[in-house]
Amino acid sequence: MNKIPYPKATDLKLFTPDVRVSESKYGLPLRVEYCKRCVISNQRPNSAVEYNHTQSSLKATIFFDEEGVCDACRFAERKLKQIDWDEREHRLIELCNRHRKSDGSYDCIVPGSGGKDSFFASHILKSKYGMHPLTVTWAPHIYTDWGWRNFQSWIHAGHDNYLMTPNGRVHRLLTRLSTELLFHPFQAFMFGQKALAPKMALLFNIPLVFYGENEAEYGNPISDTDSAKRDWSYFTATNQDEVFLGGVNVSDLKSSFGLDQNDLQPYLPADPNRIEENSVEVHYLGYYLRWHPQSCYYYAVEHGGFEASPERTPGTYSKYNSIDDRIDDLHYYTTGVKFGLGRASYDAAQEIRSGDITREEGIALVRRFDHEFPSRFQDELFEYLSLSAKEFPQLLELFEQPLMDREYFDKLANQFRSPHLWQWVNGQWKLRNPI
Amino acid sequence: MMRRQSNFRLIPRLDIKGPNLIKGVHLEGLRVVGEPSTFAKGYYQQGADEIIFMDAVASLYGRNNLSQIVRRAVEEIFVPITVGGGVRSISDVTDILRAGADKIALNTAAINRPTLIEEIATQFGSQCVVLSVEAKQVGAGKWEALTDGGREKSGLDVVEWVTRAIDLGAGEILLTSVDHEGTRRGFDLPLIRAVSAVASIPLIASGGMGVPEDALSAYEAGADAVAMARVLHYREHSIPSIRRLARSNGLLVRPYE
Numbered sequence: 001m002n003k004i005p006y007p008k009a010t011d012l013k014l015f016t017p018d019v020r021v022s023e024s025k026y027g028l029p030l031r032v033e034y035c036k037r038c039v040i041s042n043q044r045p046n047s048a049v050e051y052n053h054t055q056s057s058l059k060a061t062i063f064f065d066e067e068g069v070c071d072a073c074r075f076a077e078r079k080l081k082q083i084d085w086d087e088r089e090h091r092l093i094e095l096c097n098r099h100r101k102s103d104g105s106y107d108c109i110v111p112g113s114g115g116k117d118s119f120f121a122s123h124i125l126k127s128k129y130g131m132h133p134l135t136v137t138w139a140p141h142i143y144t145d146w147g148w149r150n151f152q153s154w155i156h157a158g159h160d161n162y163l164m165t166p167n168g169r170v171h172r173l174l175t176r177l178s179t180e181l182l183f184h185p186f187q188a189f190m191f192g193q194k195a196l197a198p199k200m201a202l203l204f205n206i207p208l209v210f211y212g213e214n215e216a217e218y219g220n221p222i223s224d225t226d227s228a229k230r231d232w233s234y235f236t237a238t239n240q241d242e243v244f245l246g247g248v249n250v251s252d253l254k255s256s257f258g259l260d261q262n263d264l265q266p267y268l269p270a271d272p273n274r275i276e277e278n279s280v281e282v283h284y285l286g287y288y289l290r291w292h293p294q295s296c297y298y299y300a301v302e303h304g305g306f307e308a309s310p311e312r313t314p315g316t317y318s319k320y321n322s323i324d325d326r327i328d329d330l331h332y333y334t335t336g337v338k339f340g341l342g343r344a345s346y347d348a349a350q351e352i353r354s355g356d357i358t359r360e361e362g363i364a365l366v367r368r369f370d371h372e373f374p375s376r377f378q379d380e381l382f383e384y385l386s387l388s389a390k391e392f393p394q395l396l397e398l399f400e401q402p403l404m405d406r407e408y409f410d411k412l413a414n415q416f417r418s419p420h421l422w423q424w425v426n427g428q429w430k431l432r433n434p435i
Numbered sequence: 436m437m438r439r440q441s442n443f444r445l446i447p448r449l450d451i452k453g454p455n456l457i458k459g460v461h462l463e464g465l466r467v468v469g470e471p472s473t474f475a476k477g478y479y480q481q482g483a484d485e486i487i488f489m490d491a492v493a494s495l496y497g498r499n500n501l502s503q504i505v506r507r508a509v510e511e512i513f514v515p516i517t518v519g520g521g522v523r524s525i526s527d528v529t530d531i532l533r534a535g536a537d538k539i540a541l542n543t544a545a546i547n548r549p550t551l552i553e554e555i556a557t558q559f560g561s562q563c564v565v566l567s568v569e570a571k572q573v574g575a576g577k578w579e580a581l582t583d584g585g586r587e588k589s590g591l592d593v594v595e596w597v598t599r600a601i602d603l604g605a606g607e608i609l610l611t612s613v614d615h616e617g618t619r620r621g622f623d624l625p626l627i628r629a630v631s632a633v634a635s636i637p638l639i640a641s642g643g644m645g646v647p648e649d650a651l652s653a654y655e656a657g658a659d660a661v662a663m664a665r666v667l668h669y670r671e672h673s674i675p676s677i678r679r680l681a682r683s684n685g686l687l688v689r690p691y692e
Binding site for chain 2: 298301
């Protein structure tokens with residue numbers, strides 16, 4: 001593998017206000033449009049299978065219909081008006097009846113962090129539907145204090161739990177690589193988030209897995225919401241040699257970085273043949289129950305003493321969602337850089353669709369918070385992303401500068417800015433087409 | 436310190452967002468409860484001593500639109516009304532008082548520019564200046580004042596800030612515990628004790644009222660009044676039942692029924 005260079009200086013001529021922009025990065029639509037109902041733009045990428053995410057990957061983006069309304073808002077409308085939730089709940093009960101055990105063993109796996117959504121999922125499966133869930137957790141990169149407390153509250157509200165904490169050395173290397181090559185510091189977490197539960201299902205022979213809401217609720221093709229089951233491609237792969245982690249092929253990770261199969265095992269997808277043989281089914285609880293994140297918050301407070309974050313998350317106004325991993329701060333900052341959509345955009349879009357805030361309020365929140373730099377944990381996060389030769393002897397052949405600091409990060413960020421989204425005005429980055 | 440011999444007041448607090456009465460937990464996850472004037476009128480008829488209207492997210496959204504709601508409320512409500520949320524200038528105060536409010540509550544704008552308290556007190560009198568404090572515990576016996584609906588840190592220590600605001604002319608304190616707010620687990624009593632120890636002016640405890648007995652504990656900790664939201668909005672307890680309990684425990688309350 002070629003040595004990863006120090007981030008190059010950005011050619012600011014591409015970013016002047018009056019330049020004619022004729023190309024976009026990542027295959028994003030050249031003309032920016034905003035949904036007429038929420039605050040999401042047509043730049044929002046669909047969920048993708050991370051195992052083949054490389055520097056040259058192109059993004060499929062959210063669909064807007066002829067009325068300028070996004071698929072996520074259309075789905076929200078369906079949730080409200082079309083879907084027969086009684087019939088869906090009936091099907092959930094049937095599914096549970098088929099799997100429920102009375103011999104003392106677990107009958108389903110619920111992955112989660114102990115956030116409001118996983119709290120709701122496992123607690124309601126147990127208390128209302130009589131299931132015996134085993135909860136499994138793929139640890140965040142770096143817990144926040146309140147995230148750890150909520151995780152404990154979740155378990156002690158009545159759930160057994162396995163916590164899988166991946167080897168920090170490998171996790172940090174993969175996170176550095178995904179940041180460096182894909183500007184995606186959250187990727188290493190996402191591998192486990194999607195694959196751990198099905199793999200635990202194989203390990204413990206518990207063939208039913210429940211995730212919470214379907215990602216499609218946030219804008220994947222609306223047809224994805226027609227199925228209760230998660231597409232296998234998110235957590236399986238037939239040929240593991242074609243798997244990329246942090247944008248680097250598995251064989252390169254082994255030859256260049258000295259990692260072995262055991263180091264990579266936690267990140268690798270499950271074998272689809274074994275999933276098939278063991279009849280593992282991965283379902284979305286949000287297919288059967290009408291998901292409302294704010295109600296999950298109330299539910300988790302009521303039944304388990306869930307606590308909101310003591311401060312709003314940088315880049316947004318909210319205090320109750322995705323609050324357990326310090327690296328989340330950087331995650332949404334990077335989506336802001338790459339797609340022009342920061343954390344407030346995602347939060348406000350969801351709350352508008354759920355009827356919790358109005359579009360006017362959402363716009364005000366996006367304008368106020370969306371691209372704020374998350375400085376609160378920055379020292380710790382940059383230290384986390386900095387690698388040392390003690391840990392990786394061949395480091396200096398692989399990185400021109402193993403140390404990550406704010407200057408490095410900002411320069412790197414600029415390499416991921418697309419000229420169709422950003423302009424450089426009076427020494428500041430500004431969106432060309434803000435909402 | 437000698438207890439003031441004034442009545443212990445029971446004050447419904449109506450948090451407003453846009454046209455709606457809302458309620459959250461820790462000032463987060465704001466839920467629509469209903470139409471504000473209907474609730475306000477009901478509380479007046481039940482014997483509320485005062486009513487607080489608080490647009491807790493006005494600063495968050497950079498707006499101020501309570502005067503409409505106040506104008507409508509004063510036609511049917513004949514007890515003192517306090518209005519807070521997004522009050523940033525003398526002209527905002529003028530508008531709200533002209534609409535019929537008796538007091539205004541200040542938080543974010545006062546923290547950004549403390550002399551605003553002095554300016555308002557000089558022009559309209561301290562009796563109409565309520566300092567609204569959103570207190571978040573940051574250590575044993577330490578609280579920080581937050582702004583923007585419990586979302587931004589100010590770096591100010593609550594006790595020091597209250598002391599300074601009283602010097603500048605604040606006439607009353609509305610002390611909200613962000614930690615207890617919306618949880619029904621009782622008031623943050625150490626917080627009330629810490630603030631009442633330095634407050635020579637009336638103190639309204641807010642955040643955490645779950646059962647009528649909580650009002651007694653707030654009184655014992657030094658509060659002159661309690662603000663209540665969730666317990667009343669969701670009809671878990673009524674003002675008359677809380678008043679009866681207070682009276683039977685020897686608190687001075689306004690004779691009503």
